[in-house]
Amino acid sequence: MKYCHTCSNELSIKTPANDDRERFVCESCGEIHYQNPNIIVCSVPCYEDQVLLCKRSIEPRYGRWTLPGGFMENNETTYEGASRETLEEACARIRIHGLYTYYSLPYINQVHMFFRAILLDLNFSAGAESLEVELFREKDIPWDEIAFPAVSNTLKHYFNDLPRNIFPVHSADIILGKDKQRLIVPHDSAV
Amino acid sequence: MKYCHTCSNELSIKTPANDDRERFVCESCGEIHYQNPNIIVCSVPCYEDQVLLCKRSIEPRYGRWTLPGGFMENNETTYEGASRETLEEACARIRIHGLYTYYSLPYINQVHMFFRAILLDLNFSAGAESLEVELFREKDIPWDEIAFPAVSNTLKHYFNDLPRNIFPVHSADIILGKDKQRLIVPHDSAV
Numbered sequence: 001m002k003y004c005h006t007c008s009n010e011l012s013i014k015t016p017a018n019d020d021r022e023r024f025v026c027e028s029c030g031e032i033h034y035q036n037p038n039i040i041v042c043s044v045p046c047y048e049d050q051v052l053l054c055k056r057s058i059e060p061r062y063g064r065w066t067l068p069g070g071f072m073e074n075n076e077t078t079y080e081g082a083s084r085e086t087l088e089e090a091c092a093r094i095r096i097h098g099l100y101t102y103y104s105l106p107y108i109n110q111v112h113m114f115f116r117a118i119l120l121d122l123n124f125s126a127g128a129e130s131l132e133v134e135l136f137r138e139k140d141i142p143w144d145e146i147a148f149p150a151v152s153n154t155l156k157h158y159f160n161d162l163p164r165n166i167f168p169v170h171s172a173d174i175i176l177g178k179d180k181q182r183l184i185v186p187h188d189s190a191v
Numbered sequence: 192m193k194y195c196h197t198c199s200n201e202l203s204i205k206t207p208a209n210d211d212r213e214r215f216v217c218e219s220c221g222e223i224h225y226q227n228p229n230i231i232v233c234s235v236p237c238y239e240d241q242v243l244l245c246k247r248s249i250e251p252r253y254g255r256w257t258l259p260g261g262f263m264e265n266n267e268t269t270y271e272g273a274s275r276e277t278l279e280e281a282c283a284r285i286r287i288h289g290l291y292t293y294y295s296l297p298y299i300n301q302v303h304m305f306f307r308a309i310l311l312d313l314n315f316s317a318g319a320e321s322l323e324v325e326l327f328r329e330k331d332i333p334w335d336e337i338a339f340p341a342v343s344n345t346l347k348h349y350f351n352d353l354p355r356n357i358f359p360v361h362s363a364d365i366i367l368g369k370d371k372q373r374l375i376v377p378h379d380s381a382v
Contacts, residue, residue, distance in 0.1 A: 003199035005192045005215075005224070010199075018319065020279075021264070024196075033196070037263050038227050039302060072228050073212070077295035077364045078302060079378070088211075098378060099360060102290065104268035111230060111269060128209065169290060169360045173268045187270070187289060 006031045037109040041081035042069025042151075044158055045094050047119040050135040051158060053142075054089050057131045061147035067114065067154065068092070082115045090133045092124035099169055101157060103150045103184075107176045112150045116158075116167055138162075149174055149182050197222045228300040232272035233260025233342075235349055236285050238310045241326040242349065244333075245280045248322045252338035258305065258345065259283070273306045281324045283315035292345045292361045294375075303341045307349075307358055329353075340365055340373050 001024045004011055009028035016023055016032050024033040044067055045052040053065040068089040072081040079096045086092050094117035101114040126133050136142075138159040146152045157170045172186040192215045195202055200219035207214055207223050215224040235258055236243040244256040259280040263272040270287045277283050285308035292305045317324050327333075329350040337343045348361045361377070368374040 001196045003194055003196050005194050005196045005202070008194035008199045008201075011196070034262070035265055036229050037265060039230060071225070072302070074226055074228060074300040075297050077297050078293075079295070079364070080297075096378075099290075099293065099362060102269075104270070106266050106268050106271075109265040111263070171290060173270070187287075 037111055039072040040069055040110055040112040041072045041078050042067050042114045043082045043086045043094055043117045044100055044114055045092055045117050045119050047135055050137050052090055052135055054130040055132040056147055058129050064145050064147035065142055066147040067151050089127040089129050090124045091127050093120040100167055101154045101170045104173045114154045149184055153184055228302055230263040231260055231301055231303040232263045232269050233258050233305045234273045234277045234285055234308045235291055235305055236283055236308050236310050238326055241328050243281055243326050245321040246323040247338055249320050255336050255338035256333055257338040258342050280318040280320050281315050282318050284311040290360055291358055294341045295364045298367045305345045340375055344375055
């Protein structure tokens with residue numbers, strides 16, 4: 001970020017009055033350009049004892065399996081965003097049951113929210129960002145080929161909770177350890 | 192948003208390739224300027240049967256009562272953000288127990304997350320954005336002077352759940368009705 005998007009003046013980095021951290025500030029028009037985390041909204045589309053996964057046709061993690069999801073857009077709710085992403089990536093229609101897991105990823109300024117959902121029909125197919133879309137039972141999940149740690153963690157919770165059919169909200173922080181390894185730090189266990 | 196913050200060229204509004212909606216696009220350097228919802232992280236600081244509220248010393252809603260909270264910042268987790276805001280607004284130290292309520296507000300592109308917490312001590316006081324900070328029992332809550340609908344709704348859930356001492360996650364969308372009245376549309380009741 002180098003220029004003001006309101007007046008095109010070159011930006012400064014300084015701590016505004018009544019603030020406690022540096023921001024991009026325009027000293028010409030006065031605008032402060034805040035930068036804040038983004039929300040990734042995802043679904044866990046369920047059918048009987050199976051979960052729908054998408055094999056990614058885009059980077060990052062081309063060829064790896066993920067739950068459908070993506071950036072929440074302006075003018076939509078979390079449920080609308082997760083449903084839209086599921087339709088786009090898996091051509092699948094869902095009904096959302098509620099938030100199931102969420103993760104803070106401070107090293108990339110994202111919060112990932114996963115919503116448990118039921119598939120409304122089995123007419124799913126690969127959307128533009130997917131190579132394949134497939135239902136998996138627990139024993140068939142390609143654990144070594146999952147795209148993102150939040151997806152693996154959500155799937156583990158899901159198959160752990162499935163026998164009791166009780167799905168409390170689980171949450172964790174995902175941080176970078178040494179060697180940039182991603183570590184999952186669970187919050188105190190859900191009630 | 193009028194100018195590219197990377198190269199200062201004037202921006203166009205167009206739908207990029209492989210996208211389905213209009214964005215601010217720089218036709219000089221190619222950068223797409225996405226705009227996405229922000230996260231507001233708040234706490235519900237509890238002490239015995241009381242909750243800590245802050246009387247706002249800033250607009251919007253100057254003089255009204257709110258739970259401590261504000262924009263989640265880059266490089267922090269949701270828990271860190273809610274704890275930071277509680278320290279800033281109420282000079283109060285908390286331990287977070289977990290997510291308690293969350294709301295989508297698509298008309299202002301925000302998601303509000305409220306975390307249930309216990310006060311670690313009673314040495315709270317008004318921070319820079321508060322006129323007063325006070326513990327309230329249910330019967331003393333100034334219901335007609337609460338700043339935001341998500342705060343009222345969270346407090347109602349809290350005092351409703353308190354007798355059982357079980358705090359499931361509650362969620363809703365807050366949308367604009369006619370006359371710009373804000374309507375709370377609860378998701379299916381939490382399990």
